[in-house]
Amino acid sequence: MELFHPMDDSPAFITMMTSDHPQSRLSGSNHSVANGALPNNWNQEGQGQRRLKELHLREGRRRRQIPEKPNHALSLWSVIKNCLGKELSKIPMPVNFNEPLSMLQRLTEDLEYSELLDTASACRSSLEQLCYVAAFSASSYSTTAHRTTKPFNPLLGETYELDRLEDCGYRSLCEQVSHHPPAAAHHVWSHRGWSLWQEITIDSKFHGKCVSVRPLGTIHLQFHASGNHYTWSKVTSTVHNIILGKLWIDQSGDIEIVNHVTKDSCRLTFCPYSYFSRDVSRKVTGVVMDSENTAHFVLSGTWDDKIESARIIGSSQATGGQKTVYQTESPRQLWKKYPLPENAENMYFFSSLALTLNEPEEGVGPTDSRLRPDQRLMEAGLWSEASAEKQRLEEEQRERRKRREAGVDDGHRPLWFERRTDHFTGESSFVYKGGYWEAKECQDWSMCPEIF
Numbered sequence: 001m002e003l004f005h006p007m008d009d010s011p012a013f014i015t016m017m018t019s020d021h022p023q024s025r026l027s028g029s030n031h032s033v034a035n036g037a038l039p040n041n042w043n044q045e046g047q048g049q050r051r052l053k054e055l056h057l058r059e060g061r062r063r064r065q066i067p068e069k070p071n072h073a074l075s076l077w078s079v080i081k082n083c084l085g086k087e088l089s090k091i092p093m094p095v096n097f098n099e100p101l102s103m104l105q106r107l108t109e110d111l112e113y114s115e116l117l118d119t120a121s122a123c124r125s126s127l128e129q130l131c132y133v134a135a136f137s138a139s140s141y142s143t144t145a146h147r148t149t150k151p152f153n154p155l156l157g158e159t160y161e162l163d164r165l166e167d168c169g170y171r172s173l174c175e176q177v178s179h180h181p182p183a184a185a186h187h188v189w190s191h192r193g194w195s196l197w198q199e200i201t202i203d204s205k206f207h208g209k210c211v212s213v214r215p216l217g218t219i220h221l222q223f224h225a226s227g228n229h230y231t232w233s234k235v236t237s238t239v240h241n242i243i244l245g246k247l248w249i250d251q252s253g254d255i256e257i258v259n260h261v262t263k264d265s266c267r268l269t270f271c272p273y274s275y276f277s278r279d280v281s282r283k284v285t286g287v288v289m290d291s292e293n294t295a296h297f298v299l300s301g302t303w304d305d306k307i308e309s310a311r312i313i314g315s316s317q318a319t320g321g322q323k324t325v326y327q328t329e330s331p332r333q334l335w336k337k338y339p340l341p342e343n344a345e346n347m348y349f350f351s352s353l354a355l356t357l358n359e360p361e362e363g364v365g366p367t368d369s370r371l372r373p374d375q376r377l378m379e380a381g382l383w384s385e386a387s388a389e390k391q392r393l394e395e396e397q398r399e400r401r402k403r404r405e406a407g408v409d410d411g412h413r414p415l416w417f418e419r420r421t422d423h424f425t426g427e428s429s430f431v432y433k434g435g436y437w438e439a440k441e442c443q444d445w446s447m448c449p450e451i452f
């Protein structure tokens with residue numbers, strides 16, 4: 001058995017790939033189609049072609065550009081230097097540091113690689129399924145590398161729908177359910193066999209040289225056929241170079257993905273930048289284990305380019321060290337990032353999905369982020385008008401809050417989500433209670449608050 005160069009994957013383990021295993025010829029990355037490799041039970045021709053057709057469909061009808069970002073230089077440091085230790089949402093900032101998307105739209109971007117979940121839902125082995133789920137969780141960071149702009153903080157009661165049933169198989173809805181601290185609830189249903197939901201609040205802090213952003217909350221994913229129910233949470237994003245130089249973002253920390261039905265689990269580690277030399281930064285590694293903690297797959301890659309999995313066929317303890325050495329088959333590519341659209345660097349580094357999210361659309365609810373006037377003005381490059389409009393909206397929001405506090409009612413109640421305790425985690429969070437898509441069908445939005 002021939003051994004290739006051992007790879008020092010992480011502080012915890014080393015992988016060695018063997019080349020003469022029959023599986024390795026099948027699973028090379030040249031077998032992958034646009035969006036990544038395919039599971040064993042996949043009809044490669046048919047499904048691949050269907051995917052390509054869908055890609056064309058999804059690119060075809062939607063916009064591929066937005067107005068270029070104006071070049072109004074303003075020093076971030078001069079704006080936030082007196083806010084040391086503060087929460088990001090409490091630092092008043094002009095729209096110059098925003099991107100023309102709300103946090104609700106930004107959360108919806110987690111679905112950019114939803115096809116990984118379609119693939120996962122077709123896997124017969126739950127361990128293989130977990131590999132795709134892990135690749136999906138890492139893929140939600142793929143657009144963050146150059147995105148150092150701040151999404152708009154949604155107004156209380158703001159919503160964002162994304163109906164991609166026709167081309168991507170899912171429908172997604174977000175609602176801002178709390179203003180202090182800002183919290184959003186999100187629900188996605190796909191007719192390709194899965195549902196995903198989450199409630200997220202963001203804990204951020206300005207440290208001087210950097211800003212750290214920690215999204216809090218659990219993501220739930222359930223496959224309809226098997227009932228497999230996964231949960232995980234997010235890593236910490238750090239925005240560097242606040243004082244001097246070009247802003248850049250790093251992702252670091254662990255994501256623990258658990259399948260509560262089978263008790264399989266996977267710990268994904270996002271290595272902070274300084275761990276490794278320049279060319280292997282943004283590195284992600286992980287091991288997929290069954291309920292007995294036996295390791296089955298090694299995952300490796302980067303959060304801004306690709307993730308591979310390799311089946312483990314043997315393991316040993318490295319001499320002297322505490323590291324485990326995993327002997328694996330050749331890796332197969334699970335996920336590969338799409339290239340950014342042409343001219344992305346002048347359009348806030350938006351991905352092709354991001355470019356379409358704020359496109360005006362008929363029939364959306366009256367609280368939808370697409371209808372938020374300051375964001376629309378900002379997208380058009382009219383930044384001073386946008387700032388004035390933002391102030392008006394926020395002032396009106398404060399007035400509504402004061403009225404609520406003076407009144408008899410017990411505060412704000414979300415329209416489309418309700419508090420529920422999760423059976424597996426015991427946590428209480430806002431979960432979709434239904435009704436939005438039904439209201440949309442008959443255009444009855446009379447229950448919606450007026451927020452814009």
Ligand SMILES: CC(C)CCC[C@@H](C)[C@H]1CC[C@H]2[C@@H]3CC=C4C[C@@H](O)CC[C@]4(C)[C@H]3CC[C@]12C
Pocket residue numbers: 076097106107110140141144147148149150151202211213215234237239249
């Ligand atoms: C202008 C400077 C000071 C602040 C910019 C902060 C920006 C970069 C921060 C604020 C909130 C952050 C987001 C919070 C939550 C998520 C969801 C996750 O699934 C992918 C990363 C993502 C999308 C983060 C990306 C980085 C982010 C957009």
